[in-house]
Amino acid sequence: MTSSQDNSEAGPPTVSRAIARFISSQGVKRVYTLPGSHVKPICSELDLAGVRIISARDERSAVHMAHADADLTGILGVAIVTAGPGMTNAITSIASAFLARTPLLVLSARVPDPQAGMGALEEVPQADLVRPVSRHVREISDARHVLQGLHLAVSSAMGNDGPAGPAYVDFAPNLLKMRIADWHLRQNWFEPVKRSVRAPGQDSIDGAARLLRQSRRPLVIGGRGALGSGDLLERFLEASGSLYLDTRESRGALSPDNANSVPAQRGRAMAEADLIITLGRRLDFELAFGSPAIFSEGARFLRIGRNIEELSENRPGDVQLCADVDAALRALLKSDFKATDPDRGWREGLIATNAEKSRATSEKMANLPVEADGRMHPLTLIGHINRHVDEDTICIVDGGDILSHARVGLRAYRYLDLGPFGCLGSGVPYAIAASLAFPEDRTVAIVGDGAFGFSAIEIETAVRCGARALFIVANNDAWNIERQDQLIKYADQELGSTLSPCRYDLLARSLGAHGERVDREGDLAGALERGLANLPAVIDVAVTRNAISSDTRSGLANVPPLHAVQAWDDAERAMMDGPAAAPQ
Structure with a gap:
């Protein structure tokens, strides 16, 4: 043999070769895995077919990498995990992709059938x-x-018959080396599987236009379906006079600089809007399940999406527009939906208040004092990171406390975080996959020290595979949301919420990456510049554990029974109880 191409065509066609050809035909460029005897034949054939094999240090990370690759590229993500513990290790990451509705194919092999x-x-x-x-x-x-x-x-993973998400296929290992019949290979299995296009019906467009005409205070909330529809979304917001809120799954659909976006007025916008337009978005815990205790009791809902989760879960739309978001927006822009009596004062007031609050936050971030423990505030760190973020930067956030601060202060145009499953440890593998998929762009991962511990060994993977990402560890030596909650509720107990001081920069160096420790704000700018010049790099930044994050203030750690946020839970209870009975 003189080349891998020669080898890939030699001998009779096997099942493994057919699998590799199928995966390659879907436009997949990278497959994430861990070596395992059960699945080696597939990986060998994929390599011969020109698909890059990225070997992680843990199956959870391999699936996380495939997840990030899919979300960022829009192409099916593929992970291969071996039998037994290889497969069970992957379940956590598969569950994360399931809740995120990420199109993912996970392949494995099981014990030989004769031994089952x-x-x-x-x-x-x-x-x-x-x-x-x-x-x-x-x-x-x-x-x-x-x-x-x-x-x-x-087809199922891409959402052709329901919500998108992970599909799992496993094989008998002896099957992988068997010959596959020529007539199977001649069938039309090697065309790319495309997600079916769903166009809106005219009746639902008419109903949606009617709601828009009657609305005075329309609010659009982005979801996965909004990604890729930026120009249409921008035109729709202007034409309808709607304000806009993104969510973690739609971040990047619209520039954070867009004037219609009011993230700093999220609570007020949700409470006062009279028409809520969801774009491929579940009404899950992040949106109070659509509760009338949080949204205006008289608000109507226009729900646009491809499946039942996006159309009627928890709160059915007054109009449900079953379609791709871009197709729905395109059709609406051709219809007559101009509001007859828009509340321009409300819209302009929220935009002005949002701008003022955003300015105040930026000024605060630039002037935060050193805390009593001598460490910088997490928002100080985020302010420095913002100076290196532009439209060609992919931002990854992983952690509890640092994620809460990042939601307040981070300016991101392309973004991933640990998602609705709250899967700590996803940030490092996400960033590796992002860097490999977009090597010309900048990838910056901001990871809490607790979260970093889950997958820090993957820095070796970044070095070995040439993933040029910057990993910034926000290090407060604690699981800080839990620590702060523990201080309030269990003052005389410390049950594992603090961590030993660790030098993650030294760990990075031992794994072959550039590493620096930063203890003072004055040294931070230079360390970030050097890190970006010597990728992959880990910058270990000492931040205070005394800063109270918004998630801590919201009562997230209370685990309220009705809502994720304590104030929402209280509002729901008050609504359920009703007004106090009048005295007799």
């Missing part, structure tokens, strides 16, 4: 374990089922 049920090495019911957090699960034992099984799995 006999106490075989690594034998667990893999399909049963992963089924609750997958959109589609398939076990394949026959070569005739391989390509049609993969086609169906990818």
